[in-house]
Amino acid sequence: MVEEKKEYWRWTEGLYLNKDIDWRKAKSITLGVDIGSVSTQAVVLTDGKIYCFASIRTGSDSPDSARKAVESALKQTDLKQENIHYTVGTGYGRVNIPFANKTVTEIACHARGANYMGGPTIRTILDMGGQDCKAIQCDERGKVVQFLMNDKCAAGTGRGMEVIANLMAVPITDIGRLSFEIDKEPPPVSSTCVVFAKTEAIGLMREGWTKNQVLAAYCSAMAHRVVTLLQRVGVNKDFTITGGIAKNIGVTRRILNELKVDMVQLQPDPQIAGGVGASLFAADLLEKQRKAAG
Amino acid sequence: MKQVLDRRYQTRPLQNWNKCRELRLKYYQDVASARQQGKLLIGGSAGGLSILPSGLGNAVWFGGETYGATVGADPAFSYPCMEATEAAGLGRDTCVYFRNYFGSMLLDKYYFGGSFPKADFYVQSHSCDVHSKWYQAASEHFGVPFFGIDMPPGPWGEDRTEERVNYFAGQLLDAIDWMEKVSGRKYDDEKFARAVINEWESARLWAEICVLNQTVPAPLDQKSMLVLFLPMMVLRGTDRSLEFYRELKAEVEERVRDGIAALATERYRYLHEGIPPWHFLRVFRILEEYGAVSLGSLYMFAMAGHWDVGEDGVWRPLPPFERLGVQFKNREDIARFYAETYIGNINYQGSFWSAAVKSRQVLQIYDQWHAEGVVMHLNRGCKGTGGYMLENRLELIKAGIPVVAYEGNAADRRDFDEAQVIDRLESFVESQGLTKISRE
Numbered sequence: 219m220v221e222e223k224k225e226y227w228r229w230t231e232g233l234y235l236n237k238d239i240d241w242r243k244a245k246s247i248t249l250g251v252d253i254g255s256v257s258t259q260a261v262v263l264t265d266g267k268i269y270c271f272a273s274i275r276t277g278s279d280s281p282d283s284a285r286k287a288v289e290s291a292l293k294q295t296d297l298k299q300e301n302i303h304y305t306v307g308t309g310y311g312r313v314n315i316p317f318a319n320k321t322v323t324e325i326a327c328h329a330r331g332a333n334y335m336g337g338p339t340i341r342t343i344l345d346m347g348g349q350d351c352k353a354i355q356c357d358e359r360g361k362v363v364q365f366l367m368n369d370k371c372a373a374g375t376g377r378g379m380e381v382i383a384n385l386m387a388v389p390i391t392d393i394g395r396l397s398f399e400i401d402k403e404p405p406p407v408s409s410t411c412v413v414f415a416k417t418e419a420i421g422l423m424r425e426g427w428t429k430n431q432v433l434a435a436y437c438s439a440m441a442h443r444v445v446t447l448l449q450r451v452g453v454n455k456d457f458t459i460t461g462g463i464a465k466n467i468g469v470t471r472r473i474l475n476e477l478k479v480d481m482v483q484l485q486p487d488p489q490i491a492g493g494v495g496a497s498l499f500a501a502d503l504l505e506k507q508r509k510a511a512g
Numbered sequence: 513m514k515q516v517l518d519r520r521y522q523t524r525p526l527q528n529w530n531k532c533r534e535l536r537l538k539y540y541q542d543v544a545s546a547r548q549q550g551k552l553l554i555g556g557s558a559g560g561l562s563i564l565p566s567g568l569g570n571a572v573w574f575g576g577e578t579y580g581a582t583v584g585a586d587p588a589f590s591y592p593c594m595e596a597t598e599a600a601g602l603g604r605d606t607c608v609y610f611r612n613y614f615g616s617m618l619l620d621k622y623y624f625g626g627s628f629p630k631a632d633f634y635v636q637s638h639s640c641d642v643h644s645k646w647y648q649a650a651s652e653h654f655g656v657p658f659f660g661i662d663m664p665p666g667p668w669g670e671d672r673t674e675e676r677v678n679y680f681a682g683q684l685l686d687a688i689d690w691m692e693k694v695s696g697r698k699y700d701d702e703k704f705a706r707a708v709i710n711e712w713e714s715a716r717l718w719a720e721i722c723v724l725n726q727t728v729p730a731p732l733d734q735k736s737m738l739v740l741f742l743p744m745m746v747l748r749g750t751d752r753s754l755e756f757y758r759e760l761k762a763e764v765e766e767r768v769r770d771g772i773a774a775l776a777t778e779r780y781r782y783l784h785e786g787i788p789p790w791h792f793l794r795v796f797r798i799l800e801e802y803g804a805v806s807l808g809s810l811y812m813f814a815m816a817g818h819w820d821v822g823e824d825g826v827w828r829p830l831p832p833f834e835r836l837g838v839q840f841k842n843r844e845d846i847a848r849f850y851a852e853t854y855i856g857n858i859n860y861q862g863s864f865w866s867a868a869v870k871s872r873q874v875l876q877i878y879d880q881w882h883a884e885g886v887v888m889h890l891n892r893g894c895k896g897t898g899g900y901m902l903e904n905r906l907e908l909i910k911a912g913i914p915v916v917a918y919e920g921n922a923a924d925r926r927d928f929d930e931a932q933v934i935d936r937l938e939s940f941v942e943s944q945g946l947t948k949i950s951r952e
Contacts, residue, residue: 280827309543310935320948321948322942323938323939323942324935324939325942325943326939326942326943350932362939362943363943364943365943367932367935
């Protein structure tokens, strides 16, 4: 069942460049760097518009991950880091970004980024990150009103999904689709514990479950876990999901079914919301700095 | 280089800070050297009934909780201690102060150097779920005598019934007879009376100091207060403790008069509810970077202070002893006064017995201390003071109070996720409209 050698968990790193923008004409060039436990994003905004970004896997060294993400984003263009006016760092590794002018928490950045990408009607954001989940409520400006985080447990997070991908020998990007290729929705697994996932998965397969049924049961359990978090904070429309798991339809559709709501799909990539928010904060701070300087 | 912006108030270091630290160090040295100094070493709960042996004269009380917290503040020393306790078969969900203390005893390593101090005997009240067995186990380990006192529970004055006072006071008198027997010393009632009055005055002064922190700007911050309340826990009933709190109160009054703030950039006032993570008191400094000052907590105010919480719910320090009109004629009078004080005024025990009482207390403190938010430590290391936190959180939210809770452990670093806690707290203050005041 399990092929340990292949890295099924490896998700596709992302790059984006808006070729219609000439950065040289921009009055404000800001960078947001979001270093999470699993992924790192570097997002450049020019005059408040997304110019380019990179989304890469976080390495063992946060400053190095930040540098690599920025290099990846910038190598698509002739924009150099010295041309950037202001940088804000966010995410768990935010204090380890040597070139950041300021740090802002990722909860504030995800709310701000989701507000920008999904519009001012966004009120509830579920950030499904690499090692935690956050249910956030914000106002029409993307300012956090209240939030809740999951407890110290990787279940229901991106890292948990990576472990399941490897266990089941299914590429992580296929999990969502395959989890719906079943005759009947199985009951959620009793535990979403990452540590016990392997034991539980083997047990289910022995009982005669198909691989897709096991995936469905895991996606369902993960969805249910975050739904309870969302219900505690309350779900107001419009609703959206940020973070890597936002790309897994096996989880997101089950969340929506359980909550009986629709979600606003963030473009171009829900995983960059934190980086976008950080870059927007950078733009605000740059403006403030310029005003103060006269 | 960091620049501090928006400095609104004047500030200056506390003059009594070093004195407090010296008292603490001297106390722990006294514990270690009691025997060489010809003093009795008596073990039991910190605070608690620590003044009861004062009538024996020339004795040092070795309180377990403060020691457990001290050990827990240093993970390198604490981990082997807790592992030793767990290897001895005691669960990880047992009181974290106990696990640190007991492991230190099993390993025979005293945090301040040398072997773990062996008490001559132990006297202990059953004021929480672990106390009742903690010092019995220690006495069995060392093969020394133990006396247990069943303290009637209850957070409020209405529980101070005649039956309860008699029941408790009777046991105190029994304990005195027992201590005379096991120590071979004659018990001096005058010394007992003096300790009881000293304790009353010190606890009352602590309450007055806490009340001074209602001032805007707050003259003290909670991180400092958590050190300043230590003499009340380890030197209860002593002249040294009373003298310290008299001086401290005078200094804090002066700070209030001169508008001296604990935090020059104060612009947000909050309560930090629950025993703090002693290994990560930086939690307070992180929020200070946003101009947020912690004013105190139910735990800190009530653990060391004597309060009169009247029918209106308002927290007021109890009056000076001399105004009570109490005259001690004999040992029974002293024991009864002591029993009445304990049964009626230990407000921190509200957190042990009732979610509703504790919520009411926190809401009252929130109002009286002009707080704007509450940070809650879901302390997995203490079942008593950590009780009902999530129910309290819901009550606070219902009252429209901004509140954030973080999970941790007062003295077990293994239960603490630093990155997540910082993230949670910084996100909370950002949601309150605060931004970092210091910048590169």
